[in-house]
Amino acid sequence: MKKFYFILIFLFSIELINSQFDYGVNGGISMSSKDAIKIDNFENNIRGFYAGIYGEVNFLVLYVRPEINIIRSSSKINSKEYIESNIEIPVSLGYKLFPLFSIYGGPTFISNLNRNYNDLNLSEVNDKKNTSFHLGTRFSFGPLSINLTYNQGRNNTRLSSNDLNIETGKIDKSNRFLKIGLSYSLD
Numbered sequence: 001m002k003k004f005y006f007i008l009i010f011l012f013s014i015e016l017i018n019s020q021f022d023y024g025v026n027g028g029i030s031m032s033s034k035d036a037i038k039i040d041n042f043e044n045n046i047r048g049f050y051a052g053i054y055g056e057v058n059f060l061v062l063y064v065r066p067e068i069n070i071i072r073s074s075s076k077i078n079s080k081e082y083i084e085s086n087i088e089i090p091v092s093l094g095y096k097l098f099p100l101f102s103i104y105g106g107p108t109f110i111s112n113l114n115r116n117y118n119d120l121n122l123s124e125v126n127d128k129k130n131t132s133f134h135l136g137t138r139f140s141f142g143p144l145s146i147n148l149t150y151n152q153g154r155n156n157t158r159l160s161s162n163d164l165n166i167e168t169g170k171i172d173k174s175n176r177f178l179k180i181g182l183s184y185s186l187d
Helices: 002-019
Strands: 021-032 037-039 042-044 047-059 062-077 080-098 101-116 122-124 129-141 144-152 154-161 170-174 177-185
Touching: 021 062, 047 080, 047 177, 062 101, 080 129
Parallel strands: none
Antiparallel strands: 021 047, 021 177, 037 042, 037 170, 047 062, 062 080, 080 101, 101 129, 122 154, 129 144, 144 177, 154 170
């Protein structure tokens, strides 16, 4: 009889563990705030898209959700194109207010993969990695979710150029952008 209870508890534990873990894919668009790139008093918007994977561990009404996303963004600086690819790792702690609605926040780690300046002659002054904070909300409809996330942070990277017709020749990049996306659970 003890073996029966042990097997029953073991099977129940496996089912409980499997039901609390979720994984899937996500993607969407990202848009910067107006001060994402500042060239003295000139302001420029950055638009792009992202795609990635996520894992989620649920604890009743709380969950932890790390993601790995590739973000590709582009902008024009003095009519010349600036393209950037980054890897983004947000780690979210979420709270389910209702079964279909949750809020989340946490740190985001971003590292630059590639910068393509095309006709711009830019050189990097500081490092390619930075940390920021994100806050968002998620609406879930079965395996499909709609995500709205705001990322706030300051990037220490400064790019310099002699080609731009500006006095200081410096571009300050910040890490403020809004992501609107979809995620699909594969579990």
